Amino acid sequence: xxxxxxQRPAPEGQGGWIEKRTGARELMAALLHVRIPVxxxxxxxxxxxxxxxxxxxxxxxxxxxxxxxxxxAAYNSIVSIMSDVSFGWxxxxxxxxxxxxxxxxxxxxxxxxxxQAAFKYPRELTWIIGVGLLGLTMVFGFTGYLLPxxxxxxxxxxxxxxxxxxxxxxxxxxLLLLRGGTDVTEATLSRFFGIxxxxxxxxxxxxxxxxxxxxxxxxLANPKRPDPRDGPPQGATKPFFPDYILDEVIAWYLxxxxxxxxxxxxxxxxxxxADPLVTPEGTKPEWYFLGVYEFLxxxxxxxxxxxxxxxxLLLTVWPxxxxxxxxxxxxxxxxxxxxxxxxxxxxxxxxxxxRS
Amino acid sequence: MIRTPxxxxxxxxxxxxxxxxxxxxxxxxxxxxxxxxxxxxELGPANHPVAVVDRIVxxxxxxxxxxxxxxxxxxGDRDGICTGSVSFGTFPRHRVCATLxxxxxxxxxxxxxxxxxxxxxxxxxxxxxSASQAPAPAIATxxxxxxxxxxxxxxxxxxxxxxxxxxxxxxxxxxxxxxIAFLVPPKTGSAGTGGKVSAxxxxxxxxGQGKVVPMGSKPTIVLNTEQGVKAYSAICTHLGxxxxxxxxxxxxxxxxxxxRFNPLxxxxxxxxxxxxxxxxxxxxxxxxxxxxxxEG
Numbered sequence: 001x002x003x004x005x006x007q008r009p010a011p012e013g014q015g016g017w018i019e020k021r022t023g024a025r026e027l028m029a030a031l032l033h034v035r036i037p038v039x040x041x042x043x044x045x046x047x048x049x050x051x052x053x054x055x056x057x058x059x060x061x062x063x064x065x066x067x068x069x070x071x072x073a074a075y076n077s078i079v080s081i082m083s084d085v086s087f088g089w090x091x092x093x094x095x096x097x098x099x100x101x102x103x104x105x106x107x108x109x110x111x112x113x114x115x116q117a118a119f120k121y122p123r124e125l126t127w128i129i130g131v132g133l134l135g136l137t138m139v140f141g142f143t144g145y146l147l148p149x150x151x152x153x154x155x156x157x158x159x160x161x162x163x164x165x166x167x168x169x170x171x172x173x174x175l176l177l178l179r180g181g182t183d184v185t186e187a188t189l190s191r192f193f194g195i196x197x198x199x200x201x202x203x204x205x206x207x208x209x210x211x212x213x214x215x216x217x218x219x220l221a222n223p224k225r226p227d228p229r230d231g232p233p234q235g236a237t238k239p240f241f242p243d244y245i246l247d248e249v250i251a252w253y254l255x256x257x258x259x260x261x262x263x264x265x266x267x268x269x270x271x272x273x274a275d276p277l278v279t280p281e282g283t284k285p286e287w288y289f290l291g292v293y294e295f296l297x298x299x300x301x302x303x304x305x306x307x308x309x310x311x312x313l314l315l316t317v318w319p320x321x322x323x324x325x326x327x328x329x330x331x332x333x334x335x336x337x338x339x340x341x342x343x344x345x346x347x348x349x350x351x352x353x354x355r356s
Numbered sequence: 357m358i359r360t361p362x363x364x365x366x367x368x369x370x371x372x373x374x375x376x377x378x379x380x381x382x383x384x385x386x387x388x389x390x391x392x393x394x395x396x397x398e399l400g401p402a403n404h405p406v407a408v409v410d411r412i413v414x415x416x417x418x419x420x421x422x423x424x425x426x427x428x429x430x431x432g433d434r435d436g437i438c439t440g441s442v443s444f445g446t447f448p449r450h451r452v453c454a455t456l457x458x459x460x461x462x463x464x465x466x467x468x469x470x471x472x473x474x475x476x477x478x479x480x481x482x483x484x485x486s487a488s489q490a491p492a493p494a495i496a497t498x499x500x501x502x503x504x505x506x507x508x509x510x511x512x513x514x515x516x517x518x519x520x521x522x523x524x525x526x527x528x529x530x531x532x533x534x535x536i537a538f539l540v541p542p543k544t545g546s547a548g549t550g551g552k553v554s555a556x557x558x559x560x561x562x563x564g565q566g567k568v569v570p571m572g573s574k575p576t577i578v579l580n581t582e583q584g585v586k587a588y589s590a591i592c593t594h595l596g597x598x599x600x601x602x603x604x605x606x607x608x609x610x611x612x613x614x615x616r617f618n619p620l621x622x623x624x625x626x627x628x629x630x631x632x633x634x635x636x637x638x639x640x641x642x643x644x645x646x647x648x649x650x651e652g
Contacts, residue, residue, distance in 0.1 A: 062538055085536035253527075 035237035036244060037222040041116070044251040045109035046215075049137075051252045052102035053208070055259065056140075057201060059095040067147065069193035071186045074149035075273045082270065093263030101259070103288050106134050114318075114339060117327040118221035121229065124319035126214040129207055131316045136204045138288060143196040145286055149189060154274035154284040157192070158184050163296065166305050183276070207308055226325040290353035291346045311342075371410045371636060399635040551651055555587070555638070558645040566601025566608070566619070571649050576636050577601065577608060579619050587638035587649055588622045594629040606634065 019025050066085055068077040081088035110130065113119055119127035146157040162186065165175030180187030217235070227233050238244075271280070285293050296304035314321065326332050374395040375386045388394040397412060399405055555569040555578050566579040568590045575590040575598050588608070590598050597612035607625055608617035615627030622633035637650035 058535075062535065065539070084542035086540060086542070087534035088538060090534055091538055283532070 003282065015030075031216065032241035032245070034216065034219065034222040034240045036240050037224075037233070038236045039222050039224045040220040040338055041223060042220065043108070043112055044248050045105050045112050048251055048255055049102055049109055049250040050208070050212075051255060052098045052105060053204065055098040056102060057094060057205075059098065060197065060201075060296075062091050063095060064197055068188055069147070071149055071274070074147065074189065075270075076268055078148045082267075088259075089144050089267050090263055091180075093267040094259050096268035097259055097262045097266075099144060100287070101255070103137055103141055106137050107288075110134060111343070113221075115329060115336065116223040117226075117322075117332065118223065119319045120221075120226060120322075120325060120327060122227060123214070123218055123221060126218065127319050128316055129211045129214070131312075133204065133207055133211060135312070136200055136207065140196065140200050140204070141286055141288060143192040143200065146184075146189060146192045147196065148270060149274045150271035151274055151280045152271045152283075153213050154184060154276070155279055156285045157188065158279075159283060159288065159293070160285055161188075162293070163305060166301050167309070168302060168306065206221060213274040221327075223327060226327050284353065287350060287354070291349040294349040294353035295355070370399040370403075372399055372405055374409060374412070398521075436581050505524055512616040552648045553651050555647045557647065558585075558640060561585075561647075564603060566603075567648075568598060568600065571636065571651055576649055577633075578638065578649070583620055583621060585638045585640050585647055586620065586622075587647075588617070588633035589636060590633075592629055592632060593624075593631040594627070599633070 017033055063081065066077055066081050066088065068074055078092070083089075113127065113130070126261060142157075142160060146153045161175055161178045164178055165171045167174055176182065178188070180191045221227070222233060222235060225235065261353070282293070292304070292308050295308070298304070299307075322332070322335055324332065329336050372395075375388065376399065377384065377386055379385070386394075395412075397409060399408055497516070515584050536596070553571045553572070555576070556567070558580065561567050561578060561580040563580050563582065566577055568575050568577050570576070577590040577599055579586045579588075579601060588599075592599050592610040592612065592615055593616050594610065594613055597610050597616075599608050599610045599617065601619065602609040602616075604621065608619050608622075610617075610627070610629065613628050615629040616625040617623065617629070617633050618625050622635055624630075624632055639648050639650070640646070641648065
């Protein structure tokens with residue numbers, strides 16, 4: 001028996017027209033009105049990375065209106081964006097800074113999930129997809145770096161693709177595939193541009209939807225206790241909306257301010273136009289590849305390339321390697337110490353790379 | 357997601373009673389949402405009382421005008437359905453409050469049966485506008501309310517709402533202004549500097565012939581007629597195609613829709629063009645025979 005309630009149709013003018021044609025209210029309620037554990041501490045890193053991706057999509061679309069992806073025109077189109085187009089310097093500099101911050105916050109997000117053991121049952125797939133998103137973000141950075149076609153961009157790409165070419169067995173093919181030929185040429189620029197503005201945005205957006213769907217379906221992890229294998233999670237909860245969302249939006253707002261300040265004080269630079277005949281001194285990749293770059297100086301080439309790849313694979317399948325249900329750091333002290341040691345080593349390599 | 361306080365096990369059909377609680381000179385008064393009578397809502401055993409009542413109270417927010425029944429029924433109208441009743445008190449919105457008819461009911465014990473419950477917090481997870489309805493007080497035991505000065509309960513709320521709206525709008529403006537400025541193309545700098553532009557010599561254009569030459573970025577048709585050199589904008593005034601000289605007809609013709617112009621005046625002879633071709637000032641250097649067009 002159900003309640004017989006003669007309800008007046010939703011009044012026009014209060015979203016009634018749209019509501020009747022979309023059912024959006026129910027959808028929004030299903031998306032927003034979920035509950036999260038009161039102990040959950042995400043530090044808003046994932047949401048910030050999402051926000052930065054939005055910034056990149058918006059500013060990138062704007063830049064694509066003026067950018068010309070050919071070696072003859074690319075550099076001058078950047079000069080034109082920086083000096084002729086109104087607010088071109090701002091849009092490009094925000095794109096530059098948001099790219100760096102996006103990688104930073106995706107890494108922070110990964111570290112947070114790792115240290116809180118939020119990747120454990122039932123969130124193993126969310127983790128794997130998340131590592132994939134980190135990979136895509138880094139490829140975003142790598143392909144975008146070439147587009148200004150200045151000396152720094154050109155030679156960082158030469159070095160970067162060269163490292164890929166040293167991968168055992170598939171290196172030569174990989175190099176050809178990446179460069180679209182044996183050298184970094186206009187074919188490389190076309191390729192990187194196409195990957196950067198078409199392939200990666202669609203791929204990242206699609207995988208992001210899966211990632212977010214899983215987060216929505218599984219809820220936030222409780223860093224104090226593991227999810228029980230049978231039955232729903234226990235413990236006190238609080239509403240996701242508006243409590244959590246409000247904090248997240250405040251974080252976004254702050255980040256927007258930080259981006260504008262960074263872009264204004266430290267606008268994106270531009271070197272001399274790319275010259276395939278002159279390698280400038282101190283050619284370095286972007287900071288997020290600097291650790292691997294520096295590592296290559298210390299160890300034989302094959303090891304220097306294979307070890308990061310093996311590390312990335314281990315990271316991807318980590319939820320299936322660390323199988324204990326423990327989530328508290330003091331009960332997984334070995335894993336935490338080893339991971340922290342690797343992290344410190346990576347940071348140290350990056351710092352050394354900066355100084356050299 | 358509704359969280360029930362302890363003891364909310366609904367086993368059979370139930371009747372919910374909805375009242376509006378308000379202060380009248382410091383006295384707690386209760387009336388129905390649309391007049392003196394409370395709403396009585398019949399609930400099936402499968403319905404969550406708090407969820408259903410909350411939804412109706414939300415949707416009925418502007419149902420203060422009489423005539424919008426919400427399935428209200430008197431006890432006994434449907435025998436066999438109502439086996440118990442639950443009372444809900446709700447605070448109306450400020451706007452609604454002003455329009456409520458003041459019919460004090462003075463109900464001191466709305467719960468009438470064993471099954472009556474007092475809902476301390478009948479609201480689900482808050483949503484955007486839910487703050488407009490304060491949690492219902494425990495109306496079963498209306499404690500004496502201390503007299504308060506005429507309250508203006510929404511002043512601060514409204515101020516904050518305006519502040520939020522202002523912040524959102526100004527943020528949007530701050531973001532959109534650079535974006536719109538970015539979209540406006542920068543001036544190319546090559547356009548119309550004014551001055552003379554060479555269009556070849558008389559030898560290039562025999563008498564009774566015409567030729568389209570570029571003048572800056574604007575195509576211009578130059579004609580060598582018996583009345584001297586004439587020049588016009590070569591952009592058809594109809595839809596912007598480039599005209600050419602049709603020697604056989606002795607007219608300037610547009611290839612798109614066969615518009616025809618007079619080669620001596622630029623006036624429309626036939627066809628769809630709405631206006632004559634604009635004249636371009638042309639001069640010929642007598643010694644060299646070079647044709648100059650005056651740009652700008």
